[in-house]
Amino acid sequence: MSTESNADTTNESATNGTQTGESEPDGATTGREGETTSDAYGPDDGLLVLRNVTKRFGGLTAVDDLSFAVEEGEILGFIGPNGAGKSTTFNCVTGVYPPTDGTVHYDGEDVTDTAAHKMVKRGLARTFQSFRPLEDRTVLDNVTFALTPDKLFSLSGFRGGLSERAREICERVGLGDRTGLSPSELPHAGLLRLELARALATDPDLLLIDEPFAGLSGGEVEDVSELLTELREEGLTLVVVDHNMRGLLSLIDRAIVIRFGSKLASGTPEEIRANKEVQEAYLGGSL
Amino acid sequence: MADENLSGETVENPSATTDERSVFASLLAPRYLVGLLAVVVFAMLPFLGISTTQLLVLIGALYFGLFTMSWDTVSGYTGEISFGHAIFFAVGGYTSALLNLGHGVTPALSIPAGVVLAAVAGVLIGVPALRLRGPYLSLVTLVAPLILLQAFIVYGDVFGGELGLSSPANLITADEFGLVVVANYYIALSLFLVVMVGLLLIMRSGIGSVLTAIREDEDAVAAAGIDVAKFKVFAFVLSAAVGGLAGAMFVHTPIGSPQPSQLLGLIVSIEVLIAAILGGMGTIVGAGLGGVFFYFTNDLLNQQDATIPLIDVGINEASLLLFALLAMVIIYFLPQGIFPSAIRTGRRGLRRARGDETVATDGGRDADGAAATGDTTNPIAQTAERYRRALDALNDRFDGGDDE
Amino acid sequence: MVDVANILINGVVISSLYALVAIGFTMIFGVGGTINLAHGAVITIGAFAAYFVTTAGFGIWAGVLAAIAAPALFSVLLYKGFAERRSDNIVIVMILTLLVSIAVEETIRIAEGSQPKAIPTLVSGTTDILGNGVQNNLLVAVVLSWLLIGGLFAFINYTSTGKAILATSMSPRGAALVGIESSRINLYTWAIAGVLAGLAGLFLGSYQTANWAMGREPLILSFSIVVLGGLGSIRGSLVAAYIIGFLEVITTSAIDPRLSGLAGLVILVLVLLVRPEGLFGRELAEA
Numbered sequence: 001m002s003t004e005s006n007a008d009t010t011n012e013s014a015t016n017g018t019q020t021g022e023s024e025p026d027g028a029t030t031g032r033e034g035e036t037t038s039d040a041y042g043p044d045d046g047l048l049v050l051r052n053v054t055k056r057f058g059g060l061t062a063v064d065d066l067s068f069a070v071e072e073g074e075i076l077g078f079i080g081p082n083g084a085g086k087s088t089t090f091n092c093v094t095g096v097y098p099p100t101d102g103t104v105h106y107d108g109e110d111v112t113d114t115a116a117h118k119m120v121k122r123g124l125a126r127t128f129q130s131f132r133p134l135e136d137r138t139v140l141d142n143v144t145f146a147l148t149p150d151k152l153f154s155l156s157g158f159r160g161g162l163s164e165r166a167r168e169i170c171e172r173v174g175l176g177d178r179t180g181l182s183p184s185e186l187p188h189a190g191l192l193r194l195e196l197a198r199a200l201a202t203d204p205d206l207l208l209i210d211e212p213f214a215g216l217s218g219g220e221v222e223d224v225s226e227l228l229t230e231l232r233e234e235g236l237t238l239v240v241v242d243h244n245m246r247g248l249l250s251l252i253d254r255a256i257v258i259r260f261g262s263k264l265a266s267g268t269p270e271e272i273r274a275n276k277e278v279q280e281a282y283l284g285g286s287l
Numbered sequence: 288m289a290d291e292n293l294s295g296e297t298v299e300n301p302s303a304t305t306d307e308r309s310v311f312a313s314l315l316a317p318r319y320l321v322g323l324l325a326v327v328v329f330a331m332l333p334f335l336g337i338s339t340t341q342l343l344v345l346i347g348a349l350y351f352g353l354f355t356m357s358w359d360t361v362s363g364y365t366g367e368i369s370f371g372h373a374i375f376f377a378v379g380g381y382t383s384a385l386l387n388l389g390h391g392v393t394p395a396l397s398i399p400a401g402v403v404l405a406a407v408a409g410v411l412i413g414v415p416a417l418r419l420r421g422p423y424l425s426l427v428t429l430v431a432p433l434i435l436l437q438a439f440i441v442y443g444d445v446f447g448g449e450l451g452l453s454s455p456a457n458l459i460t461a462d463e464f465g466l467v468v469v470a471n472y473y474i475a476l477s478l479f480l481v482v483m484v485g486l487l488l489i490m491r492s493g494i495g496s497v498l499t500a501i502r503e504d505e506d507a508v509a510a511a512g513i514d515v516a517k518f519k520v521f522a523f524v525l526s527a528a529v530g531g532l533a534g535a536m537f538v539h540t541p542i543g544s545p546q547p548s549q550l551l552g553l554i555v556s557i558e559v560l561i562a563a564i565l566g567g568m569g570t571i572v573g574a575g576l577g578g579v580f581f582y583f584t585n586d587l588l589n590q591q592d593a594t595i596p597l598i599d600v601g602i603n604e605a606s607l608l609l610f611a612l613l614a615m616v617i618i619y620f621l622p623q624g625i626f627p628s629a630i631r632t633g634r635r636g637l638r639r640a641r642g643d644e645t646v647a648t649d650g651g652r653d654a655d656g657a658a659a660t661g662d663t664t665n666p667i668a669q670t671a672e673r674y675r676r677a678l679d680a681l682n683d684r685f686d687g688g689d690d691e
Numbered sequence: 692m693v694d695v696a697n698i699l700i701n702g703v704v705i706s707s708l709y710a711l712v713a714i715g716f717t718m719i720f721g722v723g724g725t726i727n728l729a730h731g732a733v734i735t736i737g738a739f740a741a742y743f744v745t746t747a748g749f750g751i752w753a754g755v756l757a758a759i760a761a762p763a764l765f766s767v768l769l770y771k772g773f774a775e776r777r778s779d780n781i782v783i784v785m786i787l788t789l790l791v792s793i794a795v796e797e798t799i800r801i802a803e804g805s806q807p808k809a810i811p812t813l814v815s816g817t818t819d820i821l822g823n824g825v826q827n828n829l830l831v832a833v834v835l836s837w838l839l840i841g842g843l844f845a846f847i848n849y850t851s852t853g854k855a856i857l858a859t860s861m862s863p864r865g866a867a868l869v870g871i872e873s874s875r876i877n878l879y880t881w882a883i884a885g886v887l888a889g890l891a892g893l894f895l896g897s898y899q900t901a902n903w904a905m906g907r908e909p910l911i912l913s914f915s916i917v918v919l920g921g922l923g924s925i926r927g928s929l930v931a932a933y934i935i936g937f938l939e940v941i942t943t944s945a946i947d948p949r950l951s952g953l954a955g956l957v958i959l960v961l962v963l964l965v966r967p968e969g970l971f972g973r974e975l976a977e978a
Contacts, residue, residue, distance in 0.1 A: 132506065
C-alpha cells in the first residue's frame, strides 16, 4: 500500500525514485499555485473537491488517499488503467457508497455521506458505464422518467409537459429521431446518448461521465466529443472517466491520472503525455 | 416498442407519446369493453338465479381479490415478494373485530381503524425492509405473521388463540338473510371495483412508473434524483392499507370471521401469493381476478360431494391438492400469469381477424412487441433478476465492489 | 429447576437432525442457486417411506433404505422436472417447489390422515447419560448424523465428484470452463440433499412422530439456520444448526413451551437486519 503524500508537486517520486517535475498547470487557468502542503485543497477550491478519499473493501484498498478538485466550467479527464479505482471513486462521490475515509465537498458543502438521489438533486449527475436504461419503456419514456419529480403526488398527472421537455433533451443529444424505439433497439452509441440524455434531464451542474468512448468508432468518438464540448459551453462542468486517452486528450482541459487507487499525475494533456511515469504505467501503450 | 406493457400503459404507435390523447383512445380498447361487460355481468348476478350460498362465497372471493390486489401493489410493482401478506389482512380484521366486540365500536369506525393500524404495520415492516432485497426481504415478510400468530396464541384470552374470536357485527342488518347477503355482495363488488380503478390510476401515474422502474433497476432510479426509499415505503403502506381494508370488511360479513385460519395462517399468505402470480403479477387486474377465481374455485371444490374414481377420494378433500397441481401446470407454462397471456392471445386473435401482421416485420419481435422468450421486461422476470442480484450482492461484499 | 442434562441431550439431538436438513438446503442453493421450498416435504417423504415399509412388515432397516431411496428419487425428479427447466427464473422455480411441497403434503394427508404415526426405532433400549435415561435410538440418530456429515465433508474434499460440486458452488462459469457438467453436479447435489433430509425425517419420525405437516417447522428453522450460517456454507449451516437448535430447546424447556419456533424466527430477523451474510458468507466447506 503506497503512502501517498498529498503534494502534487512530488507525485509518486517516492515509489520509483525519479523526479517527475510534474506540477499543476500554472495560474493561468486555475489560480491555484504551489500545492506543496498536505491540505492542498480546501472545500471551496472547486465545484467538486475530494480530500484524502480512501475506500477499502475488506482487505482491499481500492482508492487510496486521493485528493483533487474539479473546477467549475472545465472538462476534466479522470484516467487510469483498468482496476485503478476510477469507478470506485466515482461511486464514492455520487453516493453509491460512502468513502472509508476522507471528505467530498460539492459546491462548498460537505456531501461525504450523502445518498445518491440527493447528490443528483444537488446538481451532480452521472452516467453508467454499463448502460442502464429501463428496458421496459421507450427512449422517450426513459428520459421522461428521469424528469419525474421526486414527489409522491405531483400535478404532472399525464406528464404531457414532461414529454415535451424530454423530446427536447433527446434532440439535444442526437436521439430526436429515435424517441419511440426501445433501448434494446439502439446501437451502442445510441445507448450512450440515452445515458447522457437521462443525466441531462436531472438538470445538473456537474456531469460525471463513465467511460463514454468504449466501443465507439472513431467518427462516433468525434461526435460525442463535440456534444460534450457543446454541453460545456452551455455551462456544464464535466468529468470524463476513461482508461485510455485516445478520445480524451483533445477533449479535456486537464487530466488526473490514477493508478492503484492513488494519484499518479495531473496536468494538461501535453504534460500528461510527456509524463514518464504515466507512460510507464501504460506500458507505452495508448499514448 | 410494445403496443402495451403489462402495467397497462399504452403507446399506440412508436412515435406517439403517453399523453392524454392516447389514454382516451386506449379506453376504447377491446379489453376495456370486455372488462365493462364482466362488470355488468357481476352486477346482475343476484338477479340471474345464483343461490344465496354462492353469493356468500362470491363475497368472500371479492374481498380475497381485494387482498390479492394489495399484494400486487407492493410485490408486483416493486418486485419484492411478500411471503407474509396475511399480516395486513389480519391486523385489519382483528383490529376491527376487537374494537367492535370489545368496545362496541360501530363498523363504520372500527373498519377505518383497522385500515389505519394495518397501514402502521406497513410502515413497521416496510422501513426495516428497506435494508434488504430479494429473498432476504421475503424472509422478513414471512416471519412477521408467524410471530404475530404466536403472540395471538400466547395472549389467547385477548386474541382468541388458534380458534379466534367470535363474529363481530354485520355491516348490514335486515330481517331476511337473503337481503343481507345481496346487500353485502353489492358492497363487496363496489369496493372491489373502486379500489381496482383507484390502484390502476395510481399505477398508471408517475408513482407506478417509478415503482416499476424500481423493480427493474433501483440505481437508475436513484440516478434520476428520486428517493427510492420513499416510494418503496409508500408501496408498502398502500398495500398494507388495502390489505387491512379487505380484512376489516371481511370479518364483518357473514362469511368471514376473525380466526387465524382465515386471516393469519401461513396458508393465507401462500394462497394470496399464488393467486396473484397465477392471475398475473404487476397488473392489478390480473391479480384481483386471480384472487377472486382462486377463492371461488377453492370453495366450489370444497362443496362438491363427488368422489374421484379409482382412488376413492372426495373432491372436497382433495381440493387443495388439485389446486396445487393445476397451479403447477399453469405457472410452468405461463410464468407471467393467465391475465397477461390472455391479453396477448386476445390481441393476436384480433389482429388475425383484422388481417394484420402477426409476425415481426423487423425481425426479433412479434407484433405485440414482445421479444422472444428472452424477454426480461415483464414483472416476474424482473423480480427474478432482483432476487439474483440480491443474492450475488452479498457475495460481493467480500470481493469488493467494482473492478475499477 | 431447569433440567440441564435434558436440555443438553435434546439440544444435541435436535441440532444434529436440523443440521442434516439445513446442510442439504444450503447445498442446493450454493451449487445451483435454487431456493428449494420443497425441502421440508422431502423430510416428510423420508419419514413416510420408512413408515410404509415398516408397517408392511419389512423391518426397520428396510425402512432406512426407503428413507434414502424415496427422497433421493423425488429430489432428482423435482430437479429434472422443474428446477433445471426453469432455471432462468429463480422465483418461478421457488414457487414451483412451493406448489410441489403443498401437493406432497396434501397427498400424504389425504392418504394417511392427520393422526401422527410412529416409526419404529432402529435399536431399542436406553442408556444412562448424565442421570437421564436416553433412548439408544437417539444416540444412534446423533451418531449417524455426524457420520453422514463427516462423510459429506470427506466426499466434498477428497473425491473428484465432491470437488466438482465445490467448484460449481464457487463459480458455476469457472466450473463449466473446465468441463464440469453443471446438470450432473446439480443432480448429485439434489440427491445428496434429499438423502440427508429423508434420513432426518426418519429420525424425527422415530424421535417424535410423523405426520403430513412435519416438514414445515424444520424448513422454516432451516431458513434461520442457513441465513445465520451464511447461504451456501456447509460449515456455517452446521454451526448455526447447533446455535439455533440449542436456543430452541432452551426456549421451550426453560421459558415457555408455547414459544416453540420463536427463537429461530427472532434470530432470523436479527441476522437479516444486522448481518445478512451470516457467519460464514458464501463458501462451501474447504479442506
